[in-house]
Amino acid sequence: CGFHLRGMGQSTPLAFASLHLQAPLTGLGEALQRQLSLRPDLTLLPANAAEASLVVDSESVDKQILTVNKSGRVVEYQLVYRARFHLSQSGRDWIAPTELTLRRDYSFDESNVLGKAAEEKALLRDMHHDAAQQIIRRLAALKPQAAPATPVPGK
Amino acid sequence: EEIAGTTTLQAEQIEGVGKGELQARGNVQIDSDGRRIEADWVKLFQDSGELQAGDNTRLSEQQNVLSGGALRLNETSRTGELATPSFRLGSGPRQGRGDAVKLLFDGPGKYKLQQARFTTCSVGEDDWFVRAGQLELDYSRNLGIARNGSIEFKGVPFLYSPYIDFSLDGSRKSGFLAPSFNLTGSGGVDVTLPYYWNIAPDMDATIAPRLIAQRGLLLNNEFRYLGERFGGELRAEAIHRDRDFGASRSAFSWQHKQQLFEGLSGEVDLQKASDDRYFVDFGDRIAVASQTFLPRQAALNYTIPGLSMSLLVQRYQTLQDSANPVTEPYARLPQLSFNYNAPLPAPYRFEMSGEGSVFKHGSQAVANSMARTQLDGRRSILYPSVSLPLERSWGFITPRIGAHLSRYALSDGRELKRELPVFSLDSGLYFDKDTEWFGNTLVQSLEPRAYYVRIPYKDQSAFPNFDSGVADFNFAQMFSENQYTGGDRVNDANQLTLALTSRLFTQDSGEERARFALGQRFYFDPQRVTLTETARSEDVTASDLIASVGGRPHDDWWLDASWQYDQQAHSSRKTAFNLRYQPLPGSSLNLGYRFDKRNDIKQADISAQWPLTRKINAVARYNWSIPDRRALETLAGLEYNGGCWVFRAVNQRFVTTANETSRTFFLQLELNDLGKIGSNPLQTLKDSIPGYSKLN
Numbered sequence: 001c002g003f004h005l006r007g008m009g010q011s012t013p014l015a016f017a018s019l020h021l022q023a024p025l026t027g028l029g030e031a032l033q034r035q036l037s038l039r040p041d042l043t044l045l046p047a048n049a050a051e052a053s054l055v056v057d058s059e060s061v062d063k064q065i066l067t068v069n070k071s072g073r074v075v076e077y078q079l080v081y082r083a084r085f086h087l088s089q090s091g092r093d094w095i096a097p098t099e100l101t102l103r104r105d106y107s108f109d110e111s112n113v114l115g116k117a118a119e120e121k122a123l124l125r126d127m128h129h130d131a132a133q134q135i136i137r138r139l140a141a142l143k144p145q146a147a148p149a150t151p152v153p154g155k
Numbered sequence: 156e157e158i159a160g161t162t163t164l165q166a167e168q169i170e171g172v173g174k175g176e177l178q179a180r181g182n183v184q185i186d187s188d189g190r191r192i193e194a195d196w197v198k199l200f201q202d203s204g205e206l207q208a209g210d211n212t213r214l215s216e217q218q219n220v221l222s223g224g225a226l227r228l229n230e231t232s233r234t235g236e237l238a239t240p241s242f243r244l245g246s247g248p249r250q251g252r253g254d255a256v257k258l259l260f261d262g263p264g265k266y267k268l269q270q271a272r273f274t275t276c277s278v279g280e281d282d283w284f285v286r287a288g289q290l291e292l293d294y295s296r297n298l299g300i301a302r303n304g305s306i307e308f309k310g311v312p313f314l315y316s317p318y319i320d321f322s323l324d325g326s327r328k329s330g331f332l333a334p335s336f337n338l339t340g341s342g343g344v345d346v347t348l349p350y351y352w353n354i355a356p357d358m359d360a361t362i363a364p365r366l367i368a369q370r371g372l373l374l375n376n377e378f379r380y381l382g383e384r385f386g387g388e389l390r391a392e393a394i395h396r397d398r399d400f401g402a403s404r405s406a407f408s409w410q411h412k413q414q415l416f417e418g419l420s421g422e423v424d425l426q427k428a429s430d431d432r433y434f435v436d437f438g439d440r441i442a443v444a445s446q447t448f449l450p451r452q453a454a455l456n457y458t459i460p461g462l463s464m465s466l467l468v469q470r471y472q473t474l475q476d477s478a479n480p481v482t483e484p485y486a487r488l489p490q491l492s493f494n495y496n497a498p499l500p501a502p503y504r505f506e507m508s509g510e511g512s513v514f515k516h517g518s519q520a521v522a523n524s525m526a527r528t529q530l531d532g533r534r535s536i537l538y539p540s541v542s543l544p545l546e547r548s549w550g551f552i553t554p555r556i557g558a559h560l561s562r563y564a565l566s567d568g569r570e571l572k573r574e575l576p577v578f579s580l581d582s583g584l585y586f587d588k589d590t591e592w593f594g595n596t597l598v599q600s601l602e603p604r605a606y607y608v609r610i611p612y613k614d615q616s617a618f619p620n621f622d623s624g625v626a627d628f629n630f631a632q633m634f635s636e637n638q639y640t641g642g643d644r645v646n647d648a649n650q651l652t653l654a655l656t657s658r659l660f661t662q663d664s665g666e667e668r669a670r671f672a673l674g675q676r677f678y679f680d681p682q683r684v685t686l687t688e689t690a691r692s693e694d695v696t697a698s699d700l701i702a703s704v705g706g707r708p709h710d711d712w713w714l715d716a717s718w719q720y721d722q723q724a725h726s727s728r729k730t731a732f733n734l735r736y737q738p739l740p741g742s743s744l745n746l747g748y749r750f751d752k753r754n755d756i757k758q759a760d761i762s763a764q765w766p767l768t769r770k771i772n773a774v775a776r777y778n779w780s781i782p783d784r785r786a787l788e789t790l791a792g793l794e795y796n797g798g799c800w801v802f803r804a805v806n807q808r809f810v811t812t813a814n815e816t817s818r819t820f821f822l823q824l825e826l827n828d829l830g831k832i833g834s835n836p837l838q839t840l841k842d843s844i845p846g847y848s849k850l851n
Contacts, residue, residue, distance in 0.1 A: 065445065069754065070813070071812060106627050110482075115624030115641045119626050
């Protein structure tokens with residue numbers, strides 16, 4: 001059916017062997033740190049020693065009402081998580097600032113506010129993990145020859 | 156001929172060349188440093204740097220153009236005056252224009268005008284003007300001040316003020332914001348006139364008196380501040396005597412965040428309302444009116460690589476609806492929690508999470524007959540684990556073993572403990588293939604994943620329930636050990652979750668365009684630990700089946716759908732479907748359907764912002780509860796974009812309690828760049844119509 005194991009057959013190494021991660025210690029930063037450090041083809045290094053820098057510029061979480069019932073009570077919320085990141089190499093953007101938006105729905109239970117708050121946290125962790133995977137997939141898609149293109153003004 | 160290096164003078168006739176005074180006549184044009192002066196005649200005084208010109212003059216510099224009668228200008232100090240000026244000033248789309256009886260040059264970028272009119276409307280559209288006895292335009296500070304002024308819309312003056320100030324570049328500026336006019340079912344005529352006070356670059360306030368015909372004057376204050384290491388927002392609103400309610404009422408909230416030192420931060424969230432019905436009566440948005448639990452909490456967070464800790468003190472104010480009473484949540488006074496992970500010899504990983512909490516039941520719940528067993532207590536949990544994550548580009552496998560340890564000391568004197576070993580094995584493979592999709596080259600992945608969990612049974616029926624509940628069944632929950640949130644129940648498990656995900660991502664950038672997922676959990680043992688739900692019967696060996704599909708298959712289309720199917724009952728338990736078509740900003744159409752058996756939800760939802768003509772946009776939402784044959788929210792309105800102003804008329808109705816609805820009619824006129832925007836009805840439109848965007 002045309003599927004092949006990722007990374008087998010055609011070799012798809014990363015376009016760089018070392019990376020600096022500039023991100024908060026919690027949330028997405030922690031998920032990225034964890035997932036990147038598990039890659040055998042990559043070393044995480046300080047900014048001045050690494051070939052490229054992955055920067056998490058900002059993160060935000062917004063909780064929106066998704067469903068109300070006939071009594072005007074909230075039945076479901078939606079968490080909207082946004083993260084902005086970019087990849088730079090010696091002061092130039094390799095991946096321009098990009099925003100990821102992820103959404104998770106969850107039902108609300110008025111008799112279990114604390115439990116739902118814990119569930120909200122678990123969904124946030126899941127989104128951090130998901131966002132980290134999406135970012136790493138974009139890193140993996142970079143081609144070495146496609147390296148630094150446009151200089152960033154002001155740098 | 157050239158004078159003084161950078162200046163060029165052209166005219167039909169020039170006299171006095173080489174002397175201190177120079178006169179030119181007939182189509183005079185002087186160019187210097189990108190500035191051009193055109194006039195019938197010009198006198199130049201080279202010693203003082205002064206220039207006089209008439210009878211018709213025009214001064215242009217970059218995008219600034221001033222034309223009028225007699226001109227006097229000192230080149231060095233940029234002072235002088237221009238009679239009967241008409242002007243075009245500023246740059247970009249925010250250019251302002253107007254006319255006056257007299258203009259005074261008051262230094263670089265500064266102008267004072269007498270008997271002036273000012274607008275940001277383009278030439279030929281004289282829809283609105285700021286009229287002023289004296290108008291100051293300061294482009295060095297992007298500030299406009301109209302003294303003894305009024306605002307004129309379509310020739311009708313409507314807001315007189317001795318002092319109106321406004322921003323010349325759309326940045327924050329003190330002044331009156333667009334007033335909003337509501338007509339509500341419960342309060343009658345309702346007018347808000349917000350005043351924005353830009354106290355300092357890092358501090359501002361909005362003071363919004365709100366006159367509600369049937370209740371009285373509600374004073375609404377919002378204060379925001381920002382520092383290098385802190386930021387916060389304070390809101391207070393009060394009505395001295397609510398004529399309809401018969402008492403004074405108020406609400407208060409304070410959110411503050413502070414970076415104390417490297418790694419240590421604190422935050423405070425205090426909210427309070429005077430009575431249970433406060434937000435039902437005064438909230439003009441669902442998000443405000445539906446609030447039930449107001450937190451009062453403070454937290455200290457400490458984070459260093461490998462360790463995060465948090466100390467929380469939290470209590471809630473519960474706003475009860477007599478037709479629909481709810482149990483008040485436990486207060487945590489305090490809760491200390493931490494997560495720690497340490498490097499072990501590679502590739503092992505050690506993790507430990509834990510918490511210690513003191514739970515106190517709420518004071519309100521005591522009087523409430525439906526309250527749960529009112530038991531206070533202390534709980535501590537420690538959960539160390541060791542895992543062996545093995546990751547390759549084509550897959551991963553992670554065995555993990557841990558011990559979940561808990562201790563309780565309860566107010567009735569009981570001491571309980573629970574010690575459970577937890578074993579899990581998570582594994583997955585990644586397959587890829589190249590594919591085509593709407594003419595794009597994409598990679599399609601196929602990602603099977605298997606997750607096994609084993610936790611032995613421990614009778615927990617005597618354990619209290621401080622903060623636990625059954626989590627929603629979804630893809631995040633499928634791959635976690637415990638079906639219960641909070642710390643009071645740990646399920647017995649001998650179960651395997653199987654899931655298959657397929658993603659489409661672009662080959663060149665790795666951007667995810669769409670994903671499809673399917674998953675189910677299989678149980679090898681019957682369920683024994685329960686919370687409030689009935690245990691699943693012994694013959695049930697598989698969970699519901701869940702499927703989801705979502706993404707942006709085409710640039711203009713977004714799709715998000717999920718389905719939870721109960722295989723025993725052969726029926727859907729939960730369905731959600733959302734489709735958005737948004738070909739352009741300002742044109743979006745949303746279709747939604749939600750079904751939830753447990754919560755008795757079956758709703759259709761349609762919303763749109765759609766251009767009817769080049770200038771008129773329709774906005775609408777219709778949220779219909781199918782079994783109740785009742786609209787939960789209806790919204791309809793029009794937006795008229797006059798080019799340099801926008802007018803909005805929006806009617807909204809939404810359910811607030813079991814047998815009440817709130818109805819609001821918003822009218823808003825927004826003059827571009829003259830003031831920031833009031834929160835309504837824009838916030839309502841943003842909440843109700845996904846993809847809503849502002850016209851101007």
